[in-house]
Amino acid sequence: MQVYAFNKNQNRVFVEAAEQASDYSCLECGQTVRKRGGLHKQLHFYHLHPETSCRLNGKSAEHIAIQRYLKNLLGETCEEEVAFPHIGRIADIVWFSKNLIFEVQCSPITADEVRARIADYEKAGFQVIWILHEAEFCKKRVSASTLWLQNHTHYFAENDFLSTPAIYDFCPVILRQKRLGSFLKRPIDLSQIQKRKRVKTVASLPTYMHKRVELWNYFVSGDLLEAIENNELHIFDEANQFEASFSGNKTQEKSSLTEKLLQPFFRLFKSIYYYLIEQSTR
Ligand SMILES: [Zn+2]
Structure with a gap:
């Protein structure tokens, strides 16, 4: 819906000055629009055959x-x-x-x-x-x-x-x-x-x-x-205090995530280390 449209002479017409049941054309898609609304609803133009890509229709x-x-x-x-x-x-x-x-x-x-x-x-x-x-x-x-x-x-x-x-x-x-x-x-x-x-x-x-x-x-x-x-x-x-309370959690979360990701590598290094020690003491 919109509040302006062209009349037959391609002049812009405000909806309050438009005639009921007369055809006007949309400023954007050129399709036929008509006046609607009144006491309880804002006056506007509506598309008789809505063009989905028309922003004014949307x-x-x-x-x-x-x-x-x-x-x-x-x-x-x-x-x-x-x-x-x-x-x-x-x-x-x-x-x-x-x-x-x-x-x-x-x-x-x-x-x-x-x-x-x-x-x-x-x-x-x-x-x-x-x-x-x-x-x-x-x-x-x-x-x-x-x-x-x-x-x-x-x-x-x-x-x-x-x-x-x-x-x-x-x-x-x-x-x-x-x-x-x-x-x-x-x-x-x-x-x-x-x-x-x-x-x-x-x-x-x-x-x-x-x-x-x-x-x-x-x-x-x-x-x-x-x-x-x-x-x-x-x-x-x-x-500020509210935001800081969350950024604190963010840092904590980040570091625990890093720990989680690195854990398998630590375990691997540890087992290699013990294996080498075991080998060297044989
Ligand atoms: Zn349109």
Whole structure:
């Protein structure tokens, strides 16, 4: 589903201005779409004959709700579902005055696709901020794309976004692709976004906060990078202790594993040693 489509004259039409039961065409795949929704459901266009490869067709109700939330928050300075024909992409939200794109992601995505999208939009002169849906991107088993996105500015949309619309930041503790915990969940205000200089990290931060300090290009009002910039490092104490308790186990586990692997060799050397002694004393 989507909120923009072309009319017969190939002009973009917002769903609220579209006529019920009239045919429009999809911005991406060109298939026929129609208006649906109303009192209890967000107005949207749906595909009459869904094209499975069309990304706009794949957008869920949550995706549209998050997109609409961002549009309402950022107002007239941004636009929804903007086509970039030369790179073959349609961005969810474009904030032209800041050269920023918000990509909402509610479904699984590969790390390669994340990288490709960032690179394509950078070519077009835009930086991407990712808004990830909690239901998909806060699972216990951390996907390759979630892990890769730790290097890039991203925030989370509340799991039950349709009834609790909020975007937040938090500090994850991840070890060997397992999410062990999350700390310091705090609502953020994306309309107050600022470019930042990447700097060398400061000590006493959890692992994935180091990455942010070194690699993220933006921070927003209320987020954890802002807290770091304000030198509020004590707020990470609990996350640090929690993470340290696991890294301790990791070292122990590692050394016992090494011992286990080497045991057969020790046994072999020992028997050769005793055999040689036995032979020499005969
Ligand atoms: Zn389509």
